[in-house]
Amino acid sequence: MLAKTGLLVVSNPKHINRLLSDVQKSVKSTLYIQLLSALTEPLGNFYSNLFTTPPKFSRTIFNIYSQASRQCNNLDVRVLLSSLKSHVSEIKTINPIDIVIFDKEYSRNDIEKFIKSKVSNISKEHDILTVCCGQNDEIPTENDPRDFQVYKHVCLGGTFDRLHVAHKLLLSDAILRTSEKLTIGVTEENMTHSKLLWELIEDVDTRITKLENFVKDICPELTYNICKISDPYGPAIVDETMSMIVVSEETVRGGEKINEIRKQAGLSELSIVPIPFIDEPNPHIREETKISSSNLRLRLLGTLIKPLENKNIPNKPYIIGLTGGIASGKSGVINHLKDLDVPVIDCDKIGHEMYEKTGPSFAQVVGTFGKQILNPEGEIDRKILGNLVFKKPDELKKLTDILWPAMALKIQEIVKNFNTDVVCLEAAVLCQAGWDKFCHEIWCTFVPEKEAIERLKRRNNLTDVQAKDRLASQPSNKDYISHANVVFCPLWEVEYTRLQVIRAWELLQKRLGQVDC
Numbered sequence: 001m002l003a004k005t006g007l008l009v010v011s012n013p014k015h016i017n018r019l020l021s022d023v024q025k026s027v028k029s030t031l032y033i034q035l036l037s038a039l040t041e042p043l044g045n046f047y048s049n050l051f052t053t054p055p056k057f058s059r060t061i062f063n064i065y066s067q068a069s070r071q072c073n074n075l076d077v078r079v080l081l082s083s084l085k086s087h088v089s090e091i092k093t094i095n096p097i098d099i100v101i102f103d104k105e106y107s108r109n110d111i112e113k114f115i116k117s118k119v120s121n122i123s124k125e126h127d128i129l130t131v132c133c134g135q136n137d138e139i140p141t142e143n144d145p146r147d148f149q150v151y152k153h154v155c156l157g158g159t160f161d162r163l164h165v166a167h168k169l170l171l172s173d174a175i176l177r178t179s180e181k182l183t184i185g186v187t188e189e190n191m192t193h194s195k196l197l198w199e200l201i202e203d204v205d206t207r208i209t210k211l212e213n214f215v216k217d218i219c220p221e222l223t224y225n226i227c228k229i230s231d232p233y234g235p236a237i238v239d240e241t242m243s244m245i246v247v248s249e250e251t252v253r254g255g256e257k258i259n260e261i262r263k264q265a266g267l268s269e270l271s272i273v274p275i276p277f278i279d280e281p282n283p284h285i286r287e288e289t290k291i292s293s294s295n296l297r298l299r300l301l302g303t304l305i306k307p308l309e310n311k312n313i314p315n316k317p318y319i320i321g322l323t324g325g326i327a328s329g330k331s332g333v334i335n336h337l338k339d340l341d342v343p344v345i346d347c348d349k350i351g352h353e354m355y356e357k358t359g360p361s362f363a364q365v366v367g368t369f370g371k372q373i374l375n376p377e378g379e380i381d382r383k384i385l386g387n388l389v390f391k392k393p394d395e396l397k398k399l400t401d402i403l404w405p406a407m408a409l410k411i412q413e414i415v416k417n418f419n420t421d422v423v424c425l426e427a428a429v430l431c432q433a434g435w436d437k438f439c440h441e442i443w444c445t446f447v448p449e450k451e452a453i454e455r456l457k458r459r460n461n462l463t464d465v466q467a468k469d470r471l472a473s474q475p476s477n478k479d480y481i482s483h484a485n486v487v488f489c490p491l492w493e494v495e496y497t498r499l500q501v502i503r504a505w506e507l508l509q510k511r512l513g514q515v516d517c
């Protein structure tokens with residue numbers, strides 16, 4: 001059985017590649033890595049031989065996280081730094097360790113002594129494993145020409161969405177170079193809007209919680225000041241105690257700008273230390289070639305981003321509720337679903353049927369909005385009705401209060417008569433109508449609001465103001481996404497939307513395999 005949390009004790013980092021490949025067969029959630037110094041030292045002398053010049057490890061840590069990005073996609077790898085910075089004599093971890101893995105043979109006695117005296121948070125029923133690879137090889141020495149000075153107060157900033165190995169590298173390098181205090185600025189939502197798929201960025205409190213958990217886990221001895229920032233500079237332009245800033249290769253200019261502002265304010269300039277990118281091992285279509293949060297957000301499209309609720313509805317047909325804002329590409333997704341032979345119930349159409357001359361809601365709609373909405377044939381003119389309600393939420397509510405209960409009955413009747421395994425219920429404001437309770441899962445489309453406005457102007461021949469009004473009368477993208485289990489962004493070429501739908505469909509098939517459909 002896979003252990004939840006493992007501790008890998010590495011005597012020779014040269015073999016990290018093979019080690020990680022083996023270890024991930026034994027650990028499923030978190031893998032701590034503790035670097036040992038000398039291959040020949042018995043484990044009992046572990047702490048007498050620790051590395052004492054911390055920045056020496058920058059490159060080793062870079063290699064470990066680079067390899068982790070290739071080998072252990074689902075593992076949260078954490079290189080422990082406390083003992084690399086000072087002679088801390090205990091391995092303290094937030095998560096209890098279920099398995100301790102060594103890359104070298106040690107005596108039973110040494111192992112037991114080591115675990116008892118050094119590993120403070122160990123599960124009662126822990127396992128021990130030895131994975132040997134080239135244990136007698138020479139340990140590589142580090143030769144990193146970068147400036148390795150250690151500073152009292154270091155800072156860095158970023159969005160830190162879905163904390164990944166490149167963030168971990170940046171944070172680790174900053175920790176290795178800090179002797180007392182590390183200030184980390186985390187961007188508030190207003191700073192994220194220019195990013196790809198910003199709507200899928202975790203909220204700032206979640207990002208801060210994950211970040212704090214990580215830094216306090218790998219090096220609890222430092223003082224951390226984790227603060228929200230709503231501009232690109234944060235406290236770095238006012239705090240005179242800071243002396244160094246860690247940046248990524250692409251944000252060096254930001255560091256220089258901070259120094260210009262500090263200089264004008266009479267503050268000392270910060271040393272700027274750029275950290276290299278980690279290459280993305282398998283960049284998919286549209287993805288960046290470095291490890292990045294936007295790649296991770298792209299990979300969320302078509303996957304289950306929110307766990308399913310247990311709803312008290314029959315398993316067959318399995319109902320996907322498809323929703324999304326106006327001009328957000330729902331019809332593109334529907335075309336791909338139809339190609340997969342999924343029947344689609346169009347709720348706009350059912351709405352229209354409700355107030356046809358012979359429909360159940362005709363009299364009530366005319367009674368509410370007056371004869372002004374009728375055409376010369378005495379039928380309801382949807383264009384006139386639309387103009388009356390779309391700009392005025394109160395009027396739209398009057399209409400939907402009449403229509404939605406009748407539509408819900410009709411939909412339930414239609415669904416009952418379906419004989420397929422899966423059916424898609426498409427409705428623009430499905431969740432706002434409370435119809436998510438009829439659906440096993442909610443899928444939603446979204447495109448950036450600017451794009452939706454441009455599409456609306458082109459498609460419906462609307463002016464900029466009219467298009468913006470239409471969009472404003474609907475829930476925001478964030479609101480739609482907050483209800484969705486699966487999201488699609490049909491912003492790019494048709495084929496890319498199709499790939500998202502195929503991914504969603506294949507994952508759905510797996511889920512259905514677990515449901516008695």
Ligand SMILES: CC(=O)SCCNC(=O)CCNC(=O)[C@H](O)C(C)(C)COP(=O)(O)OP(=O)(O)OC[C@H]1O[C@@H](n2cnc3c(N)ncnc32)[C@H](O)[C@@H]1OP(=O)(O)O
Binds near residue numbers: 348352390403429435
């Ligand atoms: C819970 C649901 O989502 S049911 C489906 C939505 N329908 C309703 O809520 C019923 C009330 N709406 C209506 O009767 C009609 O839309 C009218 C009379 C207001 C306008 O009719 P038309 O001009 O023919 O427009 P049509 O019905 O095609 O709707 C235009 C767009 O507004 C959307 N829309 C319709 N009703 C609503 C609503 N209540 N709230 C937000 N958007 C809506 C439609 O889904 C459609 O979006 P799309 O262009 O991305 O496909």
